[in-house]
Amino acid sequence: xxxxxxxxxxxxxxxxxxxxxxxxxxxxxxxxxxxxxxxxxxxxxxxxxxxxxxxxxxxxxxxxxxxxxxxxxxxxxxxxxxxxxxxxxxxxxxxxxxxxxxxxxxxxxxxxxxxxxxxxxxxxxxxxxxxxxxxxxxxxxxxxxxxxxxxxxxxxxxxxxxxxxxxxxxxxxxxxxxxxxxxxxxxxxxxxxxxxxxxxxxxxxxxxxxxxxxxxxxxxxxxxxxxxxxxxxxxxxxxxxxxxxxxxxxxxxxxxxxxxxxxxxxxxxxxxxxxxxxxxxxxxxxxxxxxxxxxxxxxxxxxxxxxxxxxxxxxxxxxxxxxxxxxxxxxxxxxxxxxxxxxxxxxxxxxxxxxxxxxxxxxxxxxxxxxxxxxxxxxxxxxxxxxxxxxxxxxxxxxxxxxxxxxxxxxxxxxxxxxxxxxxxxxxxxxxxxxxxxxxxxxxxxxxxxxxxxxxxxxxxxxxxxxxxxxxxxxxxxxxxxxxxxxxxxxxxxxxxxxxxxxxxxxxxxxxxxxxxxxxxxxxxxxxxxxxxxxxxxxxxxxxxxxxxxxxxxxxxxxxxxxxxxxxxxxxxxxxxxxxxxxxxxxxxxxxxxxxxxxxxxxxxxxxxxxxxxxxxxxxxxxxxxxxxxxxxxxxxxxxxxxxxxxxxxxxxxxxxxxxxxxxxxxxxxxxxxxxxxxxxxxxxxxxxxxxxxxxxxxxxxxxxxxxxxxxxxxxxxxxxxxxxxxxxxxxxxxxxxxxxxxxxxxxxxxxxxxxxxxxxxxxxxxxxxxxxxxxxxxxxxxxxxxxxxxxxxxxxxxxxxxxxxxxxxxxxxxxxxxxxxxxxxxxxxxxxxxxxxxxxxxxxxxxxxxxxxxxxxxxxxxxxxxxxxxxxxxxxxxxxxxxxxxxxxxxxxxxxxxxxxxxxxxxxxxxxxxxxxxxxxxx
RNA sequence: GGGCCCAUAGCUCAGUGGGAGAGUGCCUCCUUUGCAAGGAGGAUGCCCUGGGUUCGAAUCCCAGUGGGUCCA
Numbered sequence: 001x002x003x004x005x006x007x008x009x010x011x012x013x014x015x016x017x018x019x020x021x022x023x024x025x026x027x028x029x030x031x032x033x034x035x036x037x038x039x040x041x042x043x044x045x046x047x048x049x050x051x052x053x054x055x056x057x058x059x060x061x062x063x064x065x066x067x068x069x070x071x072x073x074x075x076x077x078x079x080x081x082x083x084x085x086x087x088x089x090x091x092x093x094x095x096x097x098x099x100x101x102x103x104x105x106x107x108x109x110x111x112x113x114x115x116x117x118x119x120x121x122x123x124x125x126x127x128x129x130x131x132x133x134x135x136x137x138x139x140x141x142x143x144x145x146x147x148x149x150x151x152x153x154x155x156x157x158x159x160x161x162x163x164x165x166x167x168x169x170x171x172x173x174x175x176x177x178x179x180x181x182x183x184x185x186x187x188x189x190x191x192x193x194x195x196x197x198x199x200x201x202x203x204x205x206x207x208x209x210x211x212x213x214x215x216x217x218x219x220x221x222x223x224x225x226x227x228x229x230x231x232x233x234x235x236x237x238x239x240x241x242x243x244x245x246x247x248x249x250x251x252x253x254x255x256x257x258x259x260x261x262x263x264x265x266x267x268x269x270x271x272x273x274x275x276x277x278x279x280x281x282x283x284x285x286x287x288x289x290x291x292x293x294x295x296x297x298x299x300x301x302x303x304x305x306x307x308x309x310x311x312x313x314x315x316x317x318x319x320x321x322x323x324x325x326x327x328x329x330x331x332x333x334x335x336x337x338x339x340x341x342x343x344x345x346x347x348x349x350x351x352x353x354x355x356x357x358x359x360x361x362x363x364x365x366x367x368x369x370x371x372x373x374x375x376x377x378x379x380x381x382x383x384x385x386x387x388x389x390x391x392x393x394x395x396x397x398x399x400x401x402x403x404x405x406x407x408x409x410x411x412x413x414x415x416x417x418x419x420x421x422x423x424x425x426x427x428x429x430x431x432x433x434x435x436x437x438x439x440x441x442x443x444x445x446x447x448x449x450x451x452x453x454x455x456x457x458x459x460x461x462x463x464x465x466x467x468x469x470x471x472x473x474x475x476x477x478x479x480x481x482x483x484x485x486x487x488x489x490x491x492x493x494x495x496x497x498x499x500x501x502x503x504x505x506x507x508x509x510x511x512x513x514x515x516x517x518x519x520x521x522x523x524x525x526x527x528x529x530x531x532x533x534x535x536x537x538x539x540x541x542x543x544x545x546x547x548x549x550x551x552x553x554x555x556x557x558x559x560x561x562x563x564x565x566x567x568x569x570x571x572x573x574x575x576x577x578x579x580x581x582x583x584x585x586x587x588x589x590x591x592x593x594x595x596x597x598x599x600x601x602x603x604x605x606x607x608x609x610x611x612x613x614x615x616x617x618x619x620x621x622x623x624x625x626x627x628x629x630x631x632x633x634x635x636x637x638x639x640x641x642x643x644x645x646x647x648x649x650x651x652x653x654x655x656x657x658x659x660x661x662x663x664x665x666x667x668x669x670x671x672x673x674x675x676x677x678x679x680x681x682x683x684x685x686x687x688x689x690x691x692x693x694x695x696x697x698x699x700x701x702x703x704x705x706x707x708x709x710x711x712x713x714x715x716x717x718x719x720x721x722x723x724x725x726x727x728x729x730x731x732x733x734x735x736x737x738x739x740x741x742x743x744x745x746x747x748x749x750x751x752x753x754x755x756x757x758x759x760x761x762x763x764x765x766x767x768x769x770x771x772x773x774x775x776x777x778x779x780x781x782x783x784x785x786x787x788x789x790x791x792x793x794x795x796x797x798x799x800x801x802x803x804x805x806x807x808x809x810x811x812x813x814x815x816x817x818x819x820x821x822x823x824x825x826x827x828x829x830x831x832x833x834x835x836x837x838x839x840x841x842x843x844x845x846x847x848x849x850x851x852x853x854x855x856x857x858x859x860x861x862x863x864x865x866x867x868x869x870x871x872x873x874x875x876x877x878x879x880x881x882x883x884x885x886x887x888x889x890x891x892x893x894x895x896x897x898x899x900x901x902x903x904x905x906x907x908x909x910x911x912x913x914x915x916x917x918x919x920x921x922x923x924x
Numbered sequence: 925g926g927g928c929c930c931a932u933a934g935c936u937c938a939g940u941g942g943g944a945g946a947g948u949g950c951c952u953c954c955u956u957u958g959c960a961a962g963g964a965g966g967a968u969g970c971c972c973u974g975g976g977u978u979c980g981a982a983u984c985c986c987a988g989u990g991g992g993u994c995c996a
Contacts, residue, residue: 096996367993368925427992433936460929462993493927493995739990741925792970835980839943860979864943879942888979892942899942900979 004236005029007209007225008198012174016181018196030197030214041195041214049216051304054267057188062275065262066124069149072183078151079118082689083125085361086145087370090693091700096370101125101150102226102253110206110226112156112164112249113702117685120153120170124258126357126405130373133380137347140270140306144377145354147258151179152251160248165704173209176223176252180213187265189215202240205230208250220260224253269303272346276353279400283345287389291338299338301328344388351381352394353401355417360407362632364650365420366743371650378420394421412630416652431463432471439468439475448478451488459489509537510546515583517549521679521707524612524721526551527564527605533597537586542576545587551601552587553608554580557698558638559615559720564603566593575603607642608721610752613729614645615720616677616711617667617751620732622697623714624666625649625747628659635697636744640720644758646748648740655737655745663747667732670712674727681705691715731755802837803844810844810852818850819915822922824871826851828914830907832858835898842866842896853878853914861886861907862900869895873922881917885910 008020008031018031023040030040039045049055060068070080084091088098092106101123108114124147135142153170177196185191194215199222201210207228213221227250228236234243263274273280284290291299305324325335358374365375382394390397395417402410435457442449449472457463465481472479482488519529531547538544545566552575555561561578566589577588593599618638626633629651636648655663684706687695695708695717709718711726723729733755740746750758770777773784809816816829827845831838831854838854845852846866851873856862863882865875875897879890883899886906890899 367995369996372995423992430992437937456929459927459994460992489994742992788970795970835942843943862979866943876942883979886979890942890979896943898980902979 004200004209004238005198007173008211010174010177012178012181013196028197028199030195032195033192037195040197041193041217042197042212042219043217046217048218048304050218050264050267051269052267054265055189055216055218056265058265060262060265062258062262065265066147066149066258068187069183069256069258069261070122070124072186073120073122073151073179076179076182078120078122081117081121081123083123083147085693086126086128086357087361087363089370091696096373097128097130098125099127099129100253100255101127101148101152102224102251103127105152105154108700108702109154109165110249110251112162112166114684115165115704116152116154117688119166120151120252122149122151124149128354128357130377133377136350137272137343137345138306140272140303141260141263143259143271143275143350143353145350145357149256149258149261150254151176152253155250155252157248157250162248164249166249170252172250172252173225176225176254177211180221180223180254180256184213184215184220200238201226202238202242202244206247207236207238207244215264218260218264219257220264221254221256224255226251226253269300270346272349276349276401276404279349279352279397279404280345282392282400283348283390283397284342286392287341287345289341289345289388295338298328298330298335299342302335302339341388344384345390348381348384348388348390348397349401351377351384352397353405355381355398356401356405356407356413359398359413359416359632360402360405360409362409362634362650364632364652364743365416366650366741368741368743371743375420378417379424382421382424393418409631412632415630416632419652427462428467431457431461431467434461435463435468435471436475439472439477442472443475443477448480451480451482451485454479454481454485455489455492458485459492510581510584510586513546513584514548516547516580516585518585519549519551520553520721525724527603527608529601531599531601533566533593533595533599536592536595538592539588543573543589543592545573545575545589545593546584547587547599547601550578550585550587551603552578552585553611553721554578554585556580557718557720558618559611559640560642562603562608562611564601566599566601568593568597568599570594575601609723610642610754611640612721612723613752614640614642614750614754615718616722616726617729617732617749618645618647619709619711619714619716619718619722620667620670620726620729621663621734621747621749622647622649623712624663624670625651625655627666628662629655634694638698643754644735644748644750646746648744648746650743651745652743654739655747660734660737660747664732664734667734671726671729671732673712674725675712676725677722678710679722680708680710682708687717733758799836803840806837806840806844809841810848819918821851821873821915821918824849824851824868824873826853826915826918828853828911830855830857830911832856834858835862835864838862838864839898846895851918853882853911853918855882855907855911857904857907860900860902861888861904861910862898863890863910864898865896867895871895873918877921878914878917881921882910882914885913 013031016033018033019035020029020031021037022029023045024038025045026040028040074080084098084104086098088095088103095103104123104125105116109116126145127148128145130144132142133144136144154166155169155172156164156167158168181191184194194213197212197214199210199212201208201224206226208225210222210224212219213223227246228244229247230242231245232243234245236244238244259271259275263271266274268274302324305327306320321335322332325332354377355374363370363374365371365378385394395414398417399410399414402413407413438449438453449468454465454468457468458465465485469479469481513534529549529551531549533545534548535546536543552562552564553559555578564575566573566575566587571591571593573589573591573593575587575589579586618640622635634650636650638647639645682705684704687706687708695715697716698718701717701719706717707719709716709722730752732749732751734747734749735758736748738746766777766780770780773780773787775783816827819826819828827850831841833856838856842852842854842864843866846868849868851868851871852864852866854864863879865878867873867875874894876891876894879892879897879899883890883901886901887903888899888901890897892898
C-alpha cells in the first residue's frame with residue numbers, strides 16, 4: 001500500500017524554493033518558503049496573528065472581496081459563473097442543502113456525463129452548513145451561511161477508454177497552487193508566512209491529495225485534487241481505511257472561504273464584525289447593548305482568545321470560558337454577562353443570512369426536507385432574539401440580509417417569515433398551557449415530571465425540555481432532564497429495521513439492442529406509424545416487444561404510458577403498457593407479433609389526447625399558481641391521468657377558494673389565448689443561463705441537450721407529450737385542493753372532456769340536493785342552513801317534551817305495575833320508546849323514591865333501571881340479570897343502569913321476572 | 925418519505941364503554957356603582973366525517989378530513 005506523499009512533490013514548489021517540513025507539534029507535513037519554520041501554522045499548533053494586524057494590504061468588505069477574487073480568476077482565464085441555489089435538492093436528490101461549490105457539478109459533471117458550464121470556471125457559491133449550528137456566534141469564526149469561492153478545472157485522461165463530456169487537461173496541481181499563491185501575493189499577503197499542509201481528502205466515495213492553505217493561523221483555502229475512487233483492489237489505502245485507485249477524470253476542487261478572507265483583510269476580533277458590521281451594529285443598538293471602554297476592552301480580549309482556541313463543540317466553549325476569564329482576570333460570571341448577549345447577536349445576524357438564502361431561493365418552511373431545516377433555523381433565531389431582547393420583527397431582520405444579498409422576492413420572504421413566526425407563537429402558547437397543567441399536576445404529587453412526559457412533549461408537541469423546566473419551576477414542579485435526552489427521542493424513532501434489498505434487475509437482455517427511435521417527439525399529434533420488430537421477449541404474462549422506432553410514449557415524468565395495438569398482416573396485438581430501459585422502449589403486449597415482422601402501430605388516440613391535454617394543462621396550472629401565489633411556488637410532484645391530474649406545489653399557506661378561482665381563471669385565459677406550444681432542444685447550460693433552475697420542476701434530465709417546452713411564458717424541461725396549441729386543451733377545471741404535507745398543497749384538476757364531466761358531476765350533486773329540498777339550485781345554501789337550524793331546534797324541543805312526558809308518566813301512575821320490594825316500591829313497565837325517553841322516565845320515577853324497571857322493544861330489547869337514593873338495590877346487577885334473559889348484557893353505576901339484548905320476544909318474560917329478580921338481589 | 929400527538933360549549937380544556945362537563949366568555953336579575961368587583965339564575969353542543977365492534981360508542985377498531993410536532 002502506498003500513501004500519497006509523492007503526489008505533493010510539485011514543480012511549482014521546487015521552482016519557488018519551497019521546502020517540505022514536518023510540524024514539530026502535530027507531525028503533519030507542510031510546504032513553506034521559510035526554511036527555519038518548525039510548525040505548520042494551523043491552530044492548535046499556532047495562534048491567530050491577524051487580529052488587529054490584518055494580513056492583507058487593504059481592508060475589504062464582503063462584496064469587495066468577492067469581486068476581487070472572481071475578477072482575479074477572470075483575469076487568469078477562468079469564466080465567472082452565477083452561483084447555484086442553496087437548495088441543492090433542486091438538482092440532486094442525495095442532499096438537501098448546498099454545502100460546497102463542487103455540489104453544483106455533482107453528480108453529472110463530476111462523473112463526466114455532462115460538460116461543465118465553463119472550463120475552467122470561478123464561482124462564489126452560497127452554502128449552508130447546519131453541523132456547526134451550536135458554535136455560531138460563540139467561537140468567533142463559525143457561520144452557518146457562507147460563500148465558498150472557488151476555481152474549478154475538469155480534466156479527463158487522454159488515454160481513457162470511455163467517452164467523457166470534457167477532454168484533456170485544463171490544469172492540475174501546479175497551476176492550482178500557483179494561482180492560489182499568486183492571489184495571496186496580489187492581495188499583499190506575506191507569502192513567506194503562508195504554509196501549504198498536506199492533507200489527503202476523502203469523501204463520498206472519492207478521494208485525492210489535498211492541500212490546506214494556512215496564513216497567520218487561519219485556514220484560508222483548501223485545494224482538493226479529486227482523482228481517485230473507492231476500489232477494493234485499489235493501490236492506495238487512505239485515512240478512512242478503504243482502498244482507492246485513480247479515475248479517468250480528475251478535477252480541481254478548491255474552496256476559499258469568502259468570510260475568512262474578508263476577516264483576514266480587516267483583522268476584527270470576530271469574523272462577524274468583518275462581514276456584516278451594519279447588521280451587528282443595528283442588533284446591538286436594538287437590544288440595548290452598550291459597553292464602557294473598560295468592558296469593551298474585556299470583550300475584545302475575550303473574543304481574541306476564543307478565536308485562538310481550537311474549539312469544536314459547545315461543551316468546550318463552556319469549559320473554555322473559565323480559562324479565558326482567568327487569563328483576562330475577571331470572574332466567569334462577569335465575562336458571561338458581557339459576552340453572551342454579543343454571541344446571540346452574532347448568531348442572529350448569521351441565522352438571518354441563512355434564512356434569507358433559504359427563503360430567497362424558494363424554500364418553503366415545512367415539516368419535511370429543506371423546509372424543516374428552514375423552520376428550525378427560524379425558530380432558533382426567534383428564540384435568540386427573545387433571549388437577548390431584540391424586539392425588531394424577525395421579518396425585518398431577515399429582510400436586511402435579503403436586501404444585502406440582492407434578492408428580488410423580498411415581499412414573499414417577509415410574508416413567509418411573518419407566517420412562520422405566528423405559527424411558532426401559537427405552538428409556544430399551546431405548549432405553554434400544556435406544560436402548565438402538567439406541572440401543576442406533578443407539583444401536587446411532589447414527584448418530578450417523568451422523562452417519558454418530557455419526550456412526549458418534545459416529540460409530539462415541539463416543546464424543548466429547557467422550556468418545560470422554566471415553566472415547571474414557576475409552578476413548583478421538578479424536572480430532571482437526562483443527559484442523553486435527545487438520544488432517547490431518537491430511540492423512539494428507531495424502526496424495527498428497513499433494510500431494503502435493492503432489486504437491481506438491470507436487464508441484460510436489452511444490452512445489445514439499439515436505442516429505440518422516439519417518433520413521439522417528431523410529431524406529437526400523430527397516432528400511427530410503421531416499424532420493424534427487432535426482438536420479442538417472453539414475460540410471465542405476455543411479451544416485451546422491441547421495435548426500431550415507435551410512437552408509443554413510455555411511462556415517465558408523471559405521464560402514463562400509451563396503449564394501443566401493433567398489427568402485422570396476420571395478427572393484431574394489444575399494447576397494454578410501455579416502459580423504457582436504457583433507451584430501449586419495451587411494448588408490453590398480450591400476444592407475440594413475431595420477430596422481424598413489419599408492424600403497423602396504432603396508439604389509442606383518445607387516451608393519448610387526454611394525456612397530452614393534462615400534461616400541457618399541468619404546465620399551465622403551475623404557471624398560473626405561481627402568478628397568483630408567488631414565485632416561490634414550485635412543483636413537488638405530479639401525476640397525469642386520463643380523467644384528472646394532480647400537482648403538488650410548495651406553498652406556505654392553504655390555497656383558499658379565492659386563490660383557486662383566480663388560478664382557474666388565469667389558466668383558462670391561457671387556454672383561450674390559444675397560443676402555440678413549442679419544444680426545443682438547447683444546450684443545457686445555455687438553457688440554465690437563460691431560464692435558471694426553475695426549468696427543473698420535475699427533476700433534472702441528464703445529457704448535453706435538454707428538451708424545453710414553452711407554454712405561454714412558461715418554460716420547463718420536460719420529456720412529455722403536449723398539445724400543439726393551448727386551445728386544444730378545451731378547458732381546465734380545478735376540482736379540489738388539499739394539504740398533503742405542511743408546506744405542500746395538492747391541486748387536482750381536469751382538462752378537456754374530463755373538465756366538462758367534472759363540472760357536470762358537481763352540478764348534478766347541486767341539482768339533486770336542490771331537488772330534495774325542493775328549491776332552486778341557487779337557494780340551496782340558504783335553505784340548507786335554515787333546515788339545519790330548524791333540525792337542531794326540533795331536537796331541543798323533543799328532548800324537552802320527553803322530559804315533560806316522563807314526569808307526567810311517573811306522576812300519573814298509568815298502567816304501570818307497582819310492586820313492593822321490601823320497604824320501597826318498584827315500578828315495572830314496558831314503554832317501547834327510545835333510550836332517551838326511558839332514561840328520563842326512570843329518572844323521574846326514582847326522584848319520587850321508587851325503583852324504576854323500564855323495558856323497551858323498539859330497537860332490540862332494552863332496559864333502564866333507576867334506584868332512588870338510599871336504596872340497597874344495585875341497579876347494575878338488576879340490569880345484568882334482566883339483559884341476560886334477552887341474550888345481551890348491561891351495566892352502569894349502582895343507582896342507574898342500562899342494558900339490553902337482541903331477543904325482543906323474551907322482553908315481556910324478562911319484565912315479568914323483574915319482581916323476583918329485585919327481591920332476590922335485595923335479599924342477597 | 926417515516927414516526928408520534930390532537931379534534932367535545934364562542935375560547936381553553938376535562939371526560940376513555942352506560943345519564944355530555946369545568947373554567948372563561950355570553951344573557952337576565954341582584955348587590956355595588958372605582959379601574960379585569962361580588963352574588964343568584966339562564967342559554968349554549970351533528971362530542972370532525974363515514975364505516976365497524978357492542979344490548980349500548982364522545983369513549984374501542986378501521987378509513988377519511990382538518991391541524992400540530994419530531995426525525996432522515
